[in-house]
Amino acid sequence: MSLQAIKYDGQNKTLEILDQLKLPHQSIYVPIRNVQDAFKAIKDMVVRGAPAIAIVAALSLAVELNQEKASFKTTEEAKKAIVDKLDYLVGARPTAVNLGRAANDLKKLVAESSSDVVDKVIKAAEQMLVDDVSDNENIGHYGAEWIMSQVPKSTDRISVLTICNTGSLATAGYGTALGVIRSLHAAGNLEHAYCLETRPYNQGSRLTAYELVHDKIPATLITDSMASSLLRAHPEIKLIVVGADRVAANGDTANKIGTYQLAVVAKHHGVKFVVAAPNTTIDLNTPNGDAIVIEQRAPHELTQVKGAVVEADGTINPDKAATVSTAAPGIGVWNPSFDVTPHELIDAVVTEKRAFTRQPGAAFNFRD
Ligand code: MRU
Secondary structure, three states: OOOOOEEEEOOOOEEEEEOOOOOOOOOOEEEEOOHHHHHHHHHOOOOOOHHHHHHHHHHHHHHHHHHHHHHOOOHHHHHHHHHHHHHHHHOOOOOOHHHHHHHHHHHHHHHHOOOOHHHHHHHHHHHHHHHHHHHHHHHHHHHHHHHHHHOOOOOOOEEEEEOOOOOHHHOOOOOOHHHHHHHHHHOOOEEEEEEEOOOOOOHHHHHHHHHHHHOOOOEEEEOHHHHHHHHHHOOOEEEEEEOOOEEEOOOOEEEEOOHHHHHHHHHHHOOEEEEEOOHHHEEOOOOOHHHOOOOEOOOHHHHEEEEEEEOOOOOEEEEEEEEEEOOOOOOOOOOEOEEEEOHHHOOEEEOOOOEEEOOOOOOOOOOO
């Protein structure tokens, strides 16, 4: 099964995405023919992960513009259509800054272009896919380098805990926090990776576990409620590394619900807590975590579980996918998709450029 979340054919301008709702049991690509398809796929979490949703949105625009470009009579008409489509796409999910950032960058390009605006926008969208993989490899490198500089010289292998899915499936490839784990593994510095199940959507047990198994990285799955016990039982865990959907100017970080509690237990156990994200996830226009809009998702994500049927002989049958209810009907549900970890609990924010740290008691300064 492929680990490529986004398949884009630059020659024919076609886009397909791996249906992440069907993973880990089925690897099925679905076509994205226009911005409506992308909006729905992002909202329904067929594709998810901050960088991946931004890239899919931008590429869906490229696909649609390629089909429509002959019909634009004037540059102004093309410009208006592009801006309208971008405004529409941005409404798909609110918390991750990458989607809004990508849209703003493309709008800026539109505003600055007096000719060939459609071709320029298509080219810029395509470039996002290319840049993301190399950015992630650099994040992985800087993250692994930073954490190994924090442990005694005599320690050459550490274990790591992570949440959600921040790997190839959440990006154009390699991943951010999972990229750091991949880099540690490649350098021979990884003892073991632990991943949280990540309720309610199970991005950890379905997607991260799938990537770790695929890459043959020694790994173990735990439930979200086991993190503090795990740190107590395994002092060789020296790092909790997480991705980000939006990092505010002071370093407060929105990421998958459950991240905040990991930062709290990391502090208690003296384990380093690192955010790994591309520079585009740092939002200098958002002063702190209070200003981040947290997406609320539908109650059924909490009260129902979707899975493949386990046959009597133990084999898993994805064709018989079942949705089962796991909660008392009528119970109220609170289902925020993300939480905000205060910067005081974060030791480093690693981007493709470097590892940012902060003075004790101070906020992060990403303008350095
Ligand atoms: O709801 P999701 O699956 O889109 O949430 C994803 C996360 O929270 C990731 O940690 C974040 O987007 C970073 S992905 C490199």
